[in-house]
Amino acid sequence: MKAPQLLEYGSLLSYCPRSTSQAGKFSKWLMQAIKNESPLKVELLSGWAVGISGHYILPSELIATLVHQNLQKLPFAHFFGRDVTLVPVPRASLMQKDSLWPSLNIARTLEKRGLGSVSLCSRGLDLSEGPLWSPLTGDQILWSITNPCRWRKCLWHLHRLC
């Protein structure tokens, strides 16, 4: 089977690891909050986060709100819609049961706003010597992703959580 040659992508925000400017520091702070799903104190002005005052909101809620409120102005608006399936990608590190999964949180909050439906989820299993079938559920394993950072092999299988 021929692998996809191009992958269209869009990102709502960006951050620069080396930046020392005010905006750069803000972006790094925001990145950490998104990764850890730490509640943010932000103020929405014209639909966009403008600072660290205001009411607390979870980063996943903030992301979904920003996408929803500004959807028609985003260059990747066609990524979302009621006929779209939202698939949270697994974390690079091995996930344990009940471990934080920011991608799933974002996908679910997007779903709440009618921007798609979360129907496929994946759960990591440490199966370096394991079978091609999940020992937990007997489901066939579909995902197989190698962690490029730790060189730790994980196998992933589809799992309906919603």
Add this chain to the structure above:
Amino acid sequence: MIDDILTRGHTFLGAAWRLHEAFPETKIVAFAAMRTISKEKELRLDGSAEGIYPVSPREG
């Protein structure tokens, strides 16, 4: 596909390949809440424009 942080895209590419195997006729795109950039001048906090807040989405 949905992810929180996009750095080099390895996770997206691996997942895209697996999805493509399972659903070869389905269009696959990737959305990340935040993307890592190397040049500060490309910094964006609104999905399109350079970001000194307050920020607003690009028109059109």
